Amino acid sequence: MTQLTTMEKLGVLADAAKYDASCASSGTSKRDSRNGKGIGSTEGSGICHAYAPDGRCISLLKILLTNHCIFDCHYCINRKSSNVRRARFSPQEVADLTLSFYRRNYIEGLFLSSGIIKSSSHTMEQMIEAARILREEHQFRGYIHLKTIPEADPELVRRAGLFADRVSINVELPTVAGLTRLAPDKSVPVIEGAMDVIQDAIVETRDAKRHFRNAPKFAPAGQSTQMIIGADAASDADIITRSSGLYGRFGLRRVYYSAFSPIPDASAVLPLKRPPLMREHRLYQSDWLMRFYGYRADEVNAAADPGGMLPLDIDPKLAFALKFRDRFPVDVNRAARETLLRVPGLGVRAVNAILSARRLRLLRLEDIARLTVSLIKVRPFIIAADWRPVMLADRADLRSVVAPRGGEQLELFGA
Incomplete structure (x- = not known):
């Protein structure tokens, strides 16, 4: 040899x-x-x-x-x-x-x-x-x-x-x-x-x-x-x-x-x-939700289909919010931290910034826009001082509104 x-x-x-x-x-x-x-x-x-x-x-x-x-x-x-x-x-x-x-x-x-x-x-x-x-x-x-x-x-x-x-x-x-x-x-x-x-x-x-x-x-x-x-x-x-x-x-x-x-x-x-490979990516996102966003395993799994598979075209956080629309919209000026962390498009840093800023004044939609990559994704799930998604939150086609590019979904958790 x-x-x-x-x-x-x-x-x-x-x-x-x-x-x-x-x-x-x-x-x-x-x-x-x-x-x-x-x-x-x-x-x-x-x-x-x-x-x-x-x-x-x-x-x-x-x-x-x-x-x-x-x-x-x-x-x-x-x-x-x-x-x-x-x-x-x-x-x-x-x-x-x-x-x-x-x-x-x-x-x-x-x-x-x-x-x-x-x-x-x-x-x-x-x-x-x-x-x-x-x-x-x-x-x-x-x-x-x-x-x-x-x-x-x-x-x-x-x-x-x-x-x-x-x-x-x-x-x-x-x-x-x-x-x-x-x-x-x-x-x-x-x-x-x-x-x-x-x-x-x-x-x-x-x-x-x-x-x-x-x-x-x-x-x-x-x-x-x-x-x-x-x-x-x-x-x-x-x-x-x-x-x-x-x-x-x-x-x-x-x-x-x-x-x-x-x-x-x-x-x-x-x-x-x-x-x-997107399946691997969605699992990492689910893992992130459990480690940093306070989700329990059963909450992440609730976003899966009857066969236990997560959707590939949207991230699990958005899938959860779309499945449990009755929990939204949430008031960014009053909601608890754990509730804000479940808003699609709001990341940990954005939520921390919201909690700090609202001590000083009421937050408007333009304030939230500065904290997230995709305001389109956030709007249906929040209430601000000048914003309430009266017509948007109940739309049957909400999924296509918040993920307008289909498989090329906008930013996962936001800033």
Whole structure:
């Protein structure tokens, strides 16, 4: 077998990492490495963008330790039965690459995931060793995100959090049935057990910090997870319910959604085509509603059709408002914050600005116009000092009025 150079390994293992959405890229032109030229991709592999605990957008080297794997998950390009080019880094090579990129000012940290080699615990030990070399031997203070392996020894999962800023464990699929069918080597109790270990360690460390200034940090940026959308029969309502439960039980920072993408030599049990990317987008919007707008999972799901699927042509916040018109219009000069947050076209900043401004004077429609990208979208759902949507609110064709360009709907939540 021909020995791969470090650059060749990087090309293989950066490209293989692009399927992990837990580190999302943004703000770059579309370039990929499917033709074998260049290293990785700025859209999801190679160098990706993530947010640090203080809100900064940072660039990370995004790679796999290896794309060898003893598991045979049907949806994974790196499964053991897949006919792909394989490569493997040593922990020292991962550390050296990270430092090399860091010194050139290309990156500010590392996102490291891996296929499973020999065993889950062995692989986890190798990933931890790469992080340990960076932290202890080179005093690396950049951001590190480790994708931990739920089947590994719990003590190794705990140890990962001592070196990483963020740790994550993929739940893979939204339902137990889907996981059983498409990832027979994995189980929900094992995955959730590992997430429990991480959450307990985060809570324990937080408590220790209150009493001991020098208590060790454990994953200060928390934990996240990812689920694949469209590989099984789960509806949007199933996914939203599952995500809400994960947030509540494990205190997750983020749930990432990754639309299933057909892979070479795909298993016969997989769909023949990927779901619409707009479906992934609507799920992220629904997630945003639960995290920042105070919506419960059942409220978001109320906007779905009888089959549990969200509309693709309008965002879930607008879909909710159109379905529950009896709750609108709301008076911008009197309504509570949680009520204003449910007005289509009003974002969190706009609502905060309304609450501040109305302490000084009554707000008119022109005042609201300054706070939103789409006044057309807002008008049917509000009352202002000089505005009441008497004729507009009850129109049968209101949906076409507030989303006049059909699928090209105006701004999601406004300013």
